[in-house]
Amino acid sequence: MQKTSIETMTGPRILPADDASIAEAASKLSKGGVVAFPTETVYGLGGSSMDPEALDSIYRLKGRRQDNPLIAHVLDIESACSITTGWDDRCTLLAEAWWPGPLTLVLGRASDVPDQASGGRPTLAVRSPEHPVARALLKAFGGPVSAPSANRSGAVSPTCAQHVIDDFSGNPDADGLIVLDGNRSRVGIESTVLDMTLDPPRILRPGVLTAEVLQPLIGQIETTTIREQDASPGTTDKHYSPQTPCMLVEEPELVEHLSGNNQRCVVITSISGRSSLVQPPHELIVMPIDPVGYAVELYEALRRADAERADLILIEIAGENDPNWLAVRDRLMRAASDRIS
Ligand code: AMP
Ligand code: MG
Numbered sequence: 001m002q003k004t005s006i007e008t009m010t011g012p013r014i015l016p017a018d019d020a021s022i023a024e025a026a027s028k029l030s031k032g033g034v035v036a037f038p039t040e041t042v043y044g045l046g047g048s049s050m051d052p053e054a055l056d057s058i059y060r061l062k063g064r065r066q067d068n069p070l071i072a073h074v075l076d077i078e079s080a081c082s083i084t085t086g087w088d089d090r091c092t093l094l095a096e097a098w099w100p101g102p103l104t105l106v107l108g109r110a111s112d113v114p115d116q117a118s119g120g121r122p123t124l125a126v127r128s129p130e131h132p133v134a135r136a137l138l139k140a141f142g143g144p145v146s147a148p149s150a151n152r153s154g155a156v157s158p159t160c161a162q163h164v165i166d167d168f169s170g171n172p173d174a175d176g177l178i179v180l181d182g183n184r185s186r187v188g189i190e191s192t193v194l195d196m197t198l199d200p201p202r203i204l205r206p207g208v209l210t211a212e213v214l215q216p217l218i219g220q221i222e223t224t225t226i227r228e229q230d231a232s233p234g235t236t237d238k239h240y241s242p243q244t245p246c247m248l249v250e251e252p253e254l255v256e257h258l259s260g261n262n263q264r265c266v267v268i269t270s271i272s273g274r275s276s277l278v279q280p281p282h283e284l285i286v287m288p289i290d291p292v293g294y295a296v297e298l299y300e301a302l303r304r305a306d307a308e309r310a311d312l313i314l315i316e317i318a319g320e321n322d323p324n325w326l327a328v329r330d331r332l333m334r335a336a337s338d339r340i341s
Contacts, residue, residue: 012036012168012177014161017133025178026140034058036150036164037137038182039073039129041102041191041207042157042299043164044147046073046137049083055116055146061173064153069119070146071104071191072126075138080126083110083117083144090218091196097217100130102191103209117146127191133182149190150179156240156302156335159185163303188296189327194221206327208295223326240299242306246313246336254314258282263311268301270294270318283308287318291325294318298328302335 015021017038025035032054034047045062047054049072059066074080077095081087085108094103109117109124118124126144129135138145149157150164158164161181168174192207194214202222203211211221244266249257257265258277267278270287278284285301288294305313315332319325 010176011170012165012174012179014165014179014181017136017180017182021178021180022133022136022140025137025180026142028178029054029137029141029145032057034061034177035137036161036168036177036179037134037147038131038161038180038185039134039147040131040186041129041189042159042185043150043161043179043182044073044129044134044145045150045164046145046147048141049113049117049144049146052114052116055114057173058146058148059116061168061171061177062148062151062153064148065119066116067119068148068153069121069123069125070117070148071193072113072117072124072144072146073134073138074126074128074144075135076128079144080105080107080128083113084108084124084126085110086197088196090201093217094194094214095128098209098214099128100135101128101209102130102187102207103127103214104191104193104205106193106195106197106204108197123195123197125193131182131186133180137180154241156242156299156306157190159188159296159299163299166303184296184300186296188298188300189331192327198222206330208292208327210323210326212323240302240331240335241337242302242313242335244306244308244310244313246302246315248317248332248336249314250316254316257312257314264308265312265314266305266308266310267314267316268305269316271316274316283310289318291319291322291328294325294328298331 034057047058104125104127106125151167161179164179192209193205195202200220264281266283268285270289
């Protein structure tokens with residue numbers, strides 16, 4: 001909508017997630033609007049899964065490629081079945097064990113669900129979020145909500161309400177955007193995406209729920225490497241990336257960069273004792289040594305590092321060959337990828 005004066009611009013705003021603001025957000029969704037809300041993985045930018053215009057707004061606001069499919073958020077299995085085809089006993093086993101939670105299942109897309117809900121694909125990804133505010137919003141709205149992460153496309157995902165404001169303030173399309181505040185996301189990285197249309201099912205995007213955890217429920221699961229993720233377009237691009245150039249390094253390279261005297265670096269590491277190596281003007285961000293704790297703090301650390309406006313972010317990558325580190329390593333590799341700008 002055309003603005004007549006700067007006074008009419010309200011910008012995105014954070015609202016405490018009480019009954020009144022959840023009702024306001026649900027009413028926006030009912031009118032084809034878009035709202036930002038917390039989930040346990042990251043904050044989402046949601047619109048009605050059944051409303052093509054709301055879905056178009058999500059793509060426009062994020063600057064997201066039209067062929068990058070969205071995840072539909074639902075309250076329960078029944079709602080998931082109403083928008084998908086091909087739900088089977090294995091899906092029930094997975095959902096009974098892990099829903100609500102950070103597990104997304106890719107199934108067939110029901111014929112009445114708009115193309116835009118899945119970037120034109122015949123499949124649709126569904127997840128039931130655990131965050132109480134996400135659930136209250138789904139309940140108040142009464143239908144599925146498609147929601148990618150609430151950041152500009154390609155940038156670092158948001159894990160608190162202020163991150164969403166940081167990304168969208170100043171964007172005229174985000175005028176009046178409500179951001180429901182649900183504190184920091186408990187998991188901190190995006191859900192595991194499991195393609196149930198394949199036999200055996202395949203993990204398209206690693207998350208905190210690993211193949212090792214899911215296999216005992218449904219048998220063999222394939223995993224996909226970072227280089228071969230055409231089946232899941234959002235995972236092929238440079239993604240989760242700070243503005244500052246970012247590199248994954250091992251110790252010799254770290255030392256080399258820190259001793260180069262004309263560049264200032266921010267070092268993100270979970271290796272102890274690095275404070276003697278990383279001296280001013282360089283900055284050190286110390287990360288948890290376990291993959292679950294690391295995931296929780298990952299995007300906050302990338303945003304903090306970026307805010308330093310240094311020349312380079314150096315990340316000492318952790319957990320070589322350990323499946324529990326797969327999802328964190330996946331995000332770090334993309335953050336440091338220079339394949340697509
Ligand atoms: P996000 O941007 O965090 O909402 O995650 C959405 C991602 O989930 C997409 O970029 C894809 O990688 C994956 N995804 C969602 N829907 C599908 C689908 N129908 N088929 C394959 N991957 C999907
Ligand atoms: Mg995203």
